[in-house]
Amino acid sequence: MRLVLWHFMGGSGWIDASELVAEAHDRGPYFAKRLRSWIRAFLEDPHNLPVNTANTWNRSALENEDLELAISEHLQSVGKYVRAADIVEYLADPRVQQHFGLSDTISLSTAQGWMHQLGFRWRKVPHGQYVDGHEREDVVKYRQEVYLPALNAIRPRLRQYDEHGEEVHSNVPAASLPRRVCLFWQDESTFFANDRRVVRWVNEREKPVPRAKGEGASLMVSDFFSAEDGWLRSEDGQTQARRLFRPGKNRDGYFTNDDVLQQFHAAADIALSRWPHEDIVFVVDNAPTHQKREATALSARSMTKNLSRTFGVEIPILDEAGRPVHGSDGKVSKARVRMADGTFADGTKHSLYFPDDHPDPELRGAFKGMVKLLEERGYSSVGRLRAQCDSFNCPAPPPDTPPLAYYSQHPCCCRRLLYEQPDFKAVKSRLEMEMEARGVQVIFLPKFHCELNPIEQCWGSSKKEYREKPSSSKEADLERNVVDALDSVSLHSMRRFYTRSLRFADAYTKGLTGKQAAWASKKYRGHRVIPDTIFEELTNAGISAD
Known part of the structure; x- marks a missing residue:
């Protein structure tokens, strides 16, 4: 004009x-x-200006959670240099349009707006550590050699679900089917009182209002879910495995290993009662509170090189009620006890201490020292080795060479030789031992692999619902809103999350990297496994392992 x-x-x-x-x-x-x-x-009339009504009558297609998830996975498969144009090109695919009921792709400006809604900002990349944890050598080794074999061993006994969340039934007679496995995924997540939706259409007449500074009060949730029945609860719904915890020094304290064990025992009670004719398996992350070992567990960490009459493990002294006893200085009183025995290759016990009735009074009950322990295991000339390499940074073995075989041929220090012994490596956590005693298997997830734990998507779905709740600083409101948000996650959604995690596991089993697995999982949405032709498809699509 x-x-x-x-x-x-x-x-x-x-x-x-x-x-x-x-x-x-x-x-x-x-x-x-x-x-x-x-x-x-x-x-x-100078106040009579034309109004642009474009797009005021449409709802955003991004409100479709499935479409939002599909676009997010597509951008993940593209890599770190994503563009708004990648969304335009993805939605131009006729197969995508047919799947989501779209008639056309979107404009570049709309895609730029969607990038903001998906959490992307056009800014400098934040600097952090130069490390890629997901593809780190030790993480990949654990994923490929420990986690995936454990999961694949029970996979034929798991229930499967189609893209609509319906169980896929086998044509094999029930009497011929192997004993079922009921898989439960566990994790913790924290909700904050001031975590609310911040991006919305704001009326031009709306005025700024005071708001709370910081995240506000927090509530931690620890829970289990299965694809069979959702959140783990008793059949009558009166008992549940969920734990709500108010972390903080002046609140409920902190979630310790003892709290974890107490919750897992309660979860085992419910699971074993509800599924008495199935094997129960808990899948958990590699958090320190889950991996904690017994205080007296076998460990080469602080062993002395030679004989010691003082070496042992300090444990807190407890009263008859199981509470720590405090000394006059206010500190917890501790007692020194012996470390647990090792195990020889033939399965016999290997005591770390000389017997109490040893002929030499100077040796009775004394710790043998790393040199003596290694000699009793068949090593010679270990007395000339150092107790430990500087900062325990020992020479790395060549690729594809077992560490124990390498260090046995090229010993560098006593501690490394003991550290690589099978019985030292195989020490189980308290959680594993206590659950195995009840007939429950525990599988630890690889680090940095949230896509393998479907409960992570349950947290995301519930937090999206939680952010729509009215804001309140009251503890009671916080708890009620969190519980309502958690219970809003449908069983159908949980089964989709479960199938997606198994699809990722299958992709990693076939040798795909994280980037390739994300692409394959998106392409074969709704499938439980990835086809064997995936590498040919990756090559044709130009998706490399890097």
Whole structure:
């Protein structure tokens, strides 16, 4: 409108000025006529300005959670240099349009807005540690050699679900089927009182209002879920495995290994009662509170090289009620006890201490020392070795060479030789031992692999619902909102999350990297496994392992 008036004041005719501006904006005579109409209305009433009604009658397609998840996975498969154009190109695929009921792709400007909604910002990359934990050598080794074999061993006995969340039944007679496995996924997540939705359409007349500073009060949730029945609860719904915990020094304290064990025993009670004819398996992450070992567990960490009469493990002294006893200085009193025995290759016990009735009084009950322990295991000339390499940074064995075999041939220090012994490596956590005593198997997830734990998506879905709740600083409101948000996650969604995690596991089993697995999981959405032709498809699509 301003350009039309400028041309008109410069000597152009009224119609010529409007058509000149319309042509400059790649518009036709109709737009020129609209410009003249708007200007006349404005000259009669300066407050009468045209309103752009574009897109005011449409709902965003991104409100579809499945579409949002699909786009997120697609961007993950692209890598770190993603573009808004990647969304446009993805939605231009006829298969994607058919799957989500779309008639066309979106514009680049809409895609840029979606990038913001998906959590992307056009800014400098934040600097952190130069490490890629997901593809770190030790993490990949654990994933491929420990986690996946354990999961694949029970996978034929797991229930399977289709893309609609319905169980896929086998044609094999029930009497011929192996004993079922009921898989429970466990994790913790924290909800904050001030965690609320911050991006929305704001009316231009809306004024700033005071808001709380910081995240506010927090509530930690620790829970289990299965694809069979959702959140783990008793059949009558009166007992549940869920634990709500208010972390903080002046609140409930902190979630310790003892709290973990107590919750897992309660979860085992419910699971064993509800599924007495199935094997129960708990899948948990590699958190220190889950991995904690017995205080007296076998460990080469602080062993002395030679004989010691003082070496042992300090444990807190407890009273009859199981509470720590404090000394006059206010500190917890501790007692020194012996470390647990080792195990020889033939399965016999290997005591770390000389017997109490040893002929030499100086040796009775004394710790043997690492040199003596290694000699009793068949090593010679270990007395010439150092107790430990500097900062325990020992020379790394060549690829594909077992560490124990390498260090046995090229010993560098006593501690490393003991550290690599099978019985030292195989020490189980308290959680594993106590659950195995009840007939429950525990499988630890690889680090940095949230895509393998479907409960992570349950947290994401529930937090999206939680952020829509009314804001409140009251503890009771916080708990009620959290519980309501958790219970809003449907069983159908949980089964989709479960199937997705198994699809990722199958991709890793076939040798795919994280980037390739994300692409394959997105392409074969709804499938329980990835086809054997996946590498050919990855090559054709130009998806490399890097």
